[in-house]
Amino acid sequence: MININRILTIAKKEIIHIKRDRASLVIALILPIFLLLLFGFAVSSDVDNLKLSVYDGSKTVESRELINKLNNSTYLKVYEYVDTPDAVERSLDYGRTKIGVIIPDYFTKKLRKGEATDVQFLIDGSDPYIAKTATSYSSQIVNHYSQLTFSNNINHKNNSSVIKPYNLLLYNPTLESSKFNIPGIIGLILQNITIMLTAFSIVREKEKGTIEQLIMTPISPLELVVGKITPYVFLAFFELDITLILGKIIFGVDIKGSLILLIFLGTIFLTSSLAIGIFISTISNTQLEAMHLSLAYLLPSVILSGFVFPREAMPKIIYFISCFIPLTYFNEILRGIILKGVGIRELLQPIAALMTLIIIIIIVSIKKFKKTLD
Numbered sequence: 001m002i003n004i005n006r007i008l009t010i011a012k013k014e015i016i017h018i019k020r021d022r023a024s025l026v027i028a029l030i031l032p033i034f035l036l037l038l039f040g041f042a043v044s045s046d047v048d049n050l051k052l053s054v055y056d057g058s059k060t061v062e063s064r065e066l067i068n069k070l071n072n073s074t075y076l077k078v079y080e081y082v083d084t085p086d087a088v089e090r091s092l093d094y095g096r097t098k099i100g101v102i103i104p105d106y107f108t109k110k111l112r113k114g115e116a117t118d119v120q121f122l123i124d125g126s127d128p129y130i131a132k133t134a135t136s137y138s139s140q141i142v143n144h145y146s147q148l149t150f151s152n153n154i155n156h157k158n159n160s161s162v163i164k165p166y167n168l169l170l171y172n173p174t175l176e177s178s179k180f181n182i183p184g185i186i187g188l189i190l191q192n193i194t195i196m197l198t199a200f201s202i203v204r205e206k207e208k209g210t211i212e213q214l215i216m217t218p219i220s221p222l223e224l225v226v227g228k229i230t231p232y233v234f235l236a237f238f239e240l241d242i243t244l245i246l247g248k249i250i251f252g253v254d255i256k257g258s259l260i261l262l263i264f265l266g267t268i269f270l271t272s273s274l275a276i277g278i279f280i281s282t283i284s285n286t287q288l289e290a291m292h293l294s295l296a297y298l299l300p301s302v303i304l305s306g307f308v309f310p311r312e313a314m315p316k317i318i319y320f321i322s323c324f325i326p327l328t329y330f331n332e333i334l335r336g337i338i339l340k341g342v343g344i345r346e347l348l349q350p351i352a353a354l355m356t357l358i359i360i361i362i363i364v365s366i367k368k369f370k371k372t373l374d
Contacts, residue, residue, distance in 0.1 A: 198277025
């Protein structure tokens, strides 16, 4: 027979343990609410305000009207005007814009003669969903403006479209989802494994009681942190090589840019993940607490880094939060080198942001670790 009193006694004892482990209790109660609010606002497939880079070769009333039609929609916004068609493509290479608009110099001349003319759209195809959306939006707006122009143009010679939009998909012309997903998955795997491994390293010493032995040695906090990280650096470097090779063999994702640059920047990113793991380890008292804190970081990073959902669709406050996640910038680096084939010049902004975050994380981790040892 089951004894209810014994069950209640054990349950009471467990409640006492839970109350004593305040950190785990707070995480268990607060984390679901935090994730619900965060994901509820951040997870959206709607894409608005896609940035445009515009080259207006015509510079006439008609060309400006078309640009205003594009800019006044809720879907597209002019980010910059450039002086040459080549500058439009460079803007996409740098990741400043998602769509490039090239209005030829003969645009208005043909319209006024009643002849059909064209507008070219260069679309960043690295994200298939955004590319499809951008193609649809741009074509709809141009076709609507074309109909208005046709109805007002008595010189038009036939019933064909006055303005024809030509869409050119760059970087991933076939819009294969694997070419977008695999680079993001590589970054995600490297981040998750390195953080989870290092998050348990120091807290394991605490639980076993061996941290006191380390404190008694003349080793400095910096030396201990570097020593703890070093084995995982080699392990993570091996994982980076394996994921790149398997991505090529199994999914056919070629690296269009420099492999050496990718490995170098990948090593820098791994340093940030290892530092985050060490920081989590220093502020945790148990391995269970370290696991909770790791999940509290890893789950939002999946959503907010642009791995699955476009950051352009996120509210401004959520977008701002995503700027403090190293994976956000490493995803830009991965897709820039693997899909676009760009070099270090085009990646200066995400590299600078990633390096800044790494320096901050390492400084905070070492200071927190010193306090832990004290």
